[in-house]
Amino acid sequence: MRFDRLTKGFSGLRVLKEGLTGNTGWTPHWRDPEPKPEYDIIIIGGGGHGLATAHYLASQHDITNVAVLEKGYLGGGNVGRNTTIVRANYMLPGNSEFYSHSLKLWEGLEDDLNYNVMHSQRGIINLFHSDGQRDAFARRGNQMIAQGDDAILLDRAGVQRLLPYLDFEQTRFPIYGGLYHKRGGTARHDAVAWGFARGADSRGVDLIQQCEVTGIDIENGAVRGVQTTRGAIRAKKVGMVVAGRSSQVAAMAGMRLPIESHVLQAFVTEGLKPVIDHVITYGMGHFYISQSDKGGLVFGGDLDLYSSYASRGNLPTAEHVAEAAMTLMPVIGKAKMLRSWGGIMDMTPDGSPVIDRTHIDGLYVNCGWCYGGFKATPASGHTFAHLLATDTPHPVAAKLRLDRFRTGRGILDEEATGSQHNLH
Amino acid sequence: MRLPCPICGERDRREFYYQGAAVALNRPAPDADADAWQDFVYLRENLPGDHQELWSHDAGCGAWLVVTRNTVTHAVLGAKLASEADR
């Protein structure tokens, strides 16, 4: 494998060799196969989670007679639209072990995939602006440490040393301090999709683009395959991994999910010299920011807050985000905004995801990532592959059950905002 | 996005609070079974297209409205007072 990387995979030596020989040796990162009539497992959705599932099915469970069906192009959904923040700062059993597991997978991901996903543990600082918020963050920090992750409670001077350009004396919400999660950071979102795609393809998984699933075939309570815009494809098992479109696909199997789809926007400025070295979140307004390796300031805020299937938002949220940005770091007023866009979020009523079987034999569901599913990509794929391969939940995803909404047991309401989909 | 409040007329989206799909109008009987409550509290139809939803005219008259809105185009197709809506 190591030797392989020098000749076929990616390595410094290979870059050097290609550079000296006119870059003629590079080949496409994956094939473009025709769908076969039947597979052992079909994954619906070629986003980060679908591709990661396929990669781990092949690499961990040796199951390679698998197809990923994507209606558009690989990585064209939320995996290519997010603001790339990767962290493990949850504190509810069910979520905490899952995201801890995910961050550990991130830390070995580039080696596992032989792909530069530009994972950068630059640290996340969640600012707080009152005594009450400090207490809440101190508690969260302690839980994070107890679950094996890292957290440092910074006082005001501590934040000032790291982020001198913030406005500490804002009239209404002066900065009291911040919770510093050093292992948190960012990754290059497209590269994550491409790396998992290449990992799956190189082990024999068929990645089929421009192939929309239009129906799910069920006989006697068991799944038989799917109908697509490229014909019918049979399968013993089918996994639905379609994020914002989960309700639409589940409806093809006659199911209703605990999901309402909402639009979340993001914004990026022109490329600038390095100015922001961390990920920063504002504790008193909907605003968070980091700087991409291309130099753009990447930032966002809250949902537009009404149900939506449009991958674009409206002005009120953009305005709120801009106001919060100017309040926290007036220096941003000098930058020009380059682009804004939106993605469709699968919001659950407790803000936590679902990785589970359904009541239909052979049909599995992976959904409910709200606006935090990018950091979950490795663990989501890893544990969903485990479930598909072994029919038993992976221990770190065992609480992400679909029936928690029916029984009321194990509701995972991390922020305690109650059962309203857009509040998480 | 502007919503037509039957009391105040057409107003900017910023004046309104969004609650969710208009299922709140179909509250099950207190002794209904777990499925009925799951349906009401958690499950949603959530298909792209025309959507019936509950908005409150918070910064206006305070009335609760059932708004019909297309979730793909964001076009607002109508609004009536929740107190007068079919249930």
Ligand SMILES: Cc1cc2nc3c(=O)[nH]c(=O)nc-3n(C[C@H](O)[C@H](O)[C@H](O)COP(=O)(O)OP(=O)(O)OC[C@H]3O[C@@H](n4cnc5c(N)ncnc54)[C@H](O)[C@@H]3O)c2cc1C
């Ligand atoms: C603006 C924004 C900012 C975000 N910021 C962050 C962040 O900082 N950190 C974080 O952790 N998360 C963030 N997220 C959330 C994260 O991006 C998502 O939770 C995650 O990407 C969802 O999983 P996915 O990658 O598999 O989804 P997607 O990439 O959306 O994949 C789903 C795929 O299914 C396909 N599909 C749908 N229907 C069908 C069908 N019928 N047939 C075939 N294919 C179908 C779609 O085309 C799509 O490619 C953000 C999201 C947005 C929009």
Ligand SMILES: [Zn+2]
């Ligand atoms: Zn009104």
